[in-house]
Amino acid sequence: MTAIRLYPPLFEEGKNTEFLHSGRTLSVTQSPRDNSVAVFATNAAVDSKAPRSSKEKYSEPNDIYTASTDSIPTSERRLFLTETSVVFASLQDFKNNQREQDSRLGRSEQVSQVLIKHAVDYVKLVMESWAQASKPVRRMQPLRYDANHYRALYTCVSLFVVLYLPEAGFDDAPVGEELMEWLNTHFIEPSSEEGDHLSSQDNPWQDESFWPYFTRSVLRGFSKASLFLLTTLSRHPSEHLQNVAQHLAPLLSSHPRIVQFSSERDFVIALRRWKERVKSLRLELDRVPEDAREDGFENWWKPFSNIVGILEGRLEVIQNICIDLNADWKEVCAAWSIFVNHRLRRQDLPEVVNQILESMPPDPTDLEDMIHVALFRGETMEALAYAAGLDVWLAAHWVDLMDAIDLLNTPVSDDSVISLRDQYILSYADYLHSDPALWRMTVAYMCSCGPIGREQADQVLLRVPISLNLSTSDNDAARLGGVPTALRAVIETCHEYGRESVRRMVCTIAARNSLQQRDYGLAVSYATSAENWTWLGRIVDAVLAEYIEHGPEVFARSVAAVAPSLQELRAHPGADGVFTHRLMFAVRYAEFHQRRLSGDLQEAALDILTMFNEDLAPKTWWGVLLCDAVDLIRNNDLMLYSSSGAVELLKRLEEVHIGASQGSGDAYLSILMMSMGGSSDAAALQRLKSARLCLAKYYAKCTMVAGGRDIRGSRVGIIGM
Incomplete structure (x- = not known):
């Protein structure tokens, strides 16, 4: 807790x-x-x-x-997480493609090479982070993890590659050379400073570090360093030491290594012959008299005998040497695979390590050392548990690789709904969630974890902060149909991982936020993308409400923002016809007001009749449209409607009057009452009565027109004849 x-x-x-x-x-x-x-x-x-x-x-x-619960990653940590997430994503793509071709990810040579490549990429990135953290530079903020932490990750990830991801065809090959290379890469002994110190002396054997340095150079396979020290012994006062040193030099330079041979058989033959020469050296060394084994400084014979014991492959000698040199079980294990049992395979390591650990136990307080032990023993479950304690990143990426090469062997039981792989990766994703800026990475890891992971990813996607308050440069993009950067990223991520329901929900949220900001064009676009026709209806209602609240000019500008979406909406196969029809009415009604405001009254009058004849106008708006039509002909000498047009308007007005008188006032008069400042039914009906009287007079005027002349004898143009 x-x-x-x-x-x-x-x-x-x-x-x-x-x-x-x-x-x-x-x-x-x-x-x-x-x-x-x-x-x-x-x-x-x-x-x-x-x-x-x-x-x-x-x-x-x-x-x-x-x-x-977790510290937010610092800049250098965020860089490391981001770079390794690219490798993880690439590996998921490969595994998904393989599973589409085969239900099980096999261990073919091609698959092995790809898995090894990705694992090596992890190793390289960890190594780079270690190098960066080791640089003595002034930083804006302290490192979340120091260089030693990344060094520990480096040793663990590279050891995993050595032990569990051998090249195709080398699964059963001796592992000694790779173990020794790993040991020499990550745990450098003896140090180059010690070598420089000894090389600067005329009689280096008189230095107390001479024999430890020499012994460790032989143990680690550093033949060049060993041969250099042997050449200095040619000046040693003991002729016996000079003699055995001359015989040791060719043995060190000619030590057979399996990497030098094309076949294991040739290597075994060469090694057998070399061992015979080592036996000869041992016999010669044993013939040195007891009183000649001292050189005036120390007993040279014992450390020299230990070196020969290493070449002979005597385990007890190697262990004692490592204890004296303050080395640990790893060095014994690597030396065992080179000098004791050159045929040591990966599957033999657990038995060997257990034997070594009896006398050289690991440090239980050192997570890095415990991880190494678990890997050598083949105890992958323990390795994962220790890795999670060291760095949740390590456990997550290891378990993914282990799952790919069938190392887990822990099928989901009836009592469990989530695999071991998914448990570790979701724990890592939860750690990433501590930094909201890493939400795309969080979603990527979650979506690789089956239905439960995808459900968790949905919740992250729904809560990504999306600001619709665009910058000046983004506003221009928005007018051209663009979307805010964060929203675009969320939508792209939903497409990438097939989270269609989330994408629609996010677009619905964006439509709601755009509506609150009265950005109706984007609101309609988001609602259409979400296929949320209920919200589209709300947006259209809000646009129409602009007429009631702010008048025709503001209403016309608002409709101009949504008009470009009408064509796309009409072509959408799933669009609800009711809301599309309502949007068409809003566009046509806005065109009416634009023409009216610009003085094009005849076209404006035609718009009114068209909205009635094509049934575009909702009945709640009939009263408003009828009043607009009357306003056109009132105090105007132009004959804007024919008698048939006037009759159509009178018929609509009569239907409104009858419906209102029969108790359906809300269905016919609600919008008119709001446009009148929230007046009563009686006030709205009174206004319609005035409109009917005006229309009746206009109709009478139409009937008095003969031969295209009005009662004054002037020529007029009549719409709707």
Whole structure:
């Protein structure tokens, strides 16, 4: 359980009873955006049996403490996580493609090569992070993990590659050379400083570090360093040492290594012959008289004998040497595979390591060392557990590779709904969730973990902060149909991982936010993309409400923003016809007002008749349209409607009057009443009566027109004849 310590303290130590009696308790709220929490004091539930003081409500303001279960990654850590996520994504693509071709990811040579490549990519990235963290430079912020942490990751990941991802065809090959190379790469002994120190001396054997350096050089297979020291022994005062040193030199330079041979048989033959020469050296060394084994400084014979013992492959000698040199079990294991049993295979390592650990146990407090032990033993489950303690990144990427090469062997039981692989990767994704900026990576890892992971990814996608308050440069893009960067990224991610339902929900949220900002063009676009026709209807209603609240000019501008979406909407196969029809009405009604405001009254009058004849106008808007039509002909000498047009308007007006008188006033008069400032049914009907009188007079005027002349004898143009 994670302990959260509040600073400054909410109450002093020992004051918890007073805190409870104040009527307060602690509350914790999880953030939906990341894995942070807010801790604060609230009023406790009142217990009827509690003391009176505890029943009192505490109303004083309290501080709110924020905390996170994981530290937000620093810049260098975020770079490392991002770079390795690219390798992870590439590996998932490969595995998905392979599974489409075959239900099981086989270990063909091609598959092995791809898995090895990705694992080596992890090794390289860890090594680069180690190198960067090791640089003595001034930093803007302290490192989240120091160089030693990345060094430990480097040793673990590279050892995993050595032991579990051999090249195709080398699964059963001797592993000694690779183990020794790994040991010499990551645990460098002896140091180059020691070698420089000895080479600068005339009589290096007089230095106390001579024989330890010489012995370790032989143990590690550094023949050049060993031969250099042997040449200095030609000046040694002991002729016996000079003699055996001359015989040792060719043995070190000609030590057969399996990498030098094309076949294991040739290597075994060469090694057998070399071993015979080592036996000869041992016989010669044993013939050195007891009193000649001292050189005036120390007993040279014993360390020299130990070196020959290494070449002979005597395990007890190698172990004693490693203990004296303060080496550990890893060095014994690597030397075993070179000098004791050159045929040691990967599958033989657990038995060998267990034998070594009996006398040279690992450090249980050192996670890195415990991981190495688990890997050598083939205990992948333990290795994963220790890796999670060292760095959740390591466990997540290891378990993914282990799953690909069938190392887990832990099928999902009936009691479990999630695999071991997914458990570790989702734990890592939860760690990534501590940084909201890494949400795309979080989603990528979650979506690789089956239905449960994808459901968790959905929740992350739904909570990505999306601001529709665009910058100046983004506003131009928005007018051209663009979308905010964050929203575009969320939509692209939904497409990438097939989260269609989430994409629609996100677009619906964007439509709602755009509607709140009265950006109707984007709102319609988002609602259409979400295929949320209910929200499209709300947007259209909001656009029409602009006419009622702000008048025809603002209404026309608002419709101009949504008009470009009409053609796309009409072509959409799933579009709801009701809402599309309503949007068409809004566009046509806006065109009417634009023509009216520009003085094109005849076209404006034609728009009114068209909206009625094509049934574009909802009945709730009939009263408004009829009043608009009357306003056109009132105080205007032009004959804008023919008699048939006037009759059509009178018929619509009569239907409104009858419907209102029969109790359906809301269905016909609601919009008209709102446009009149929220007046009553009676006021709306009175206005319609005035409109009917005006239309009746206009119709009478139409009937008095003969031969194209009005009652004054002037020529007129008549629409609708």
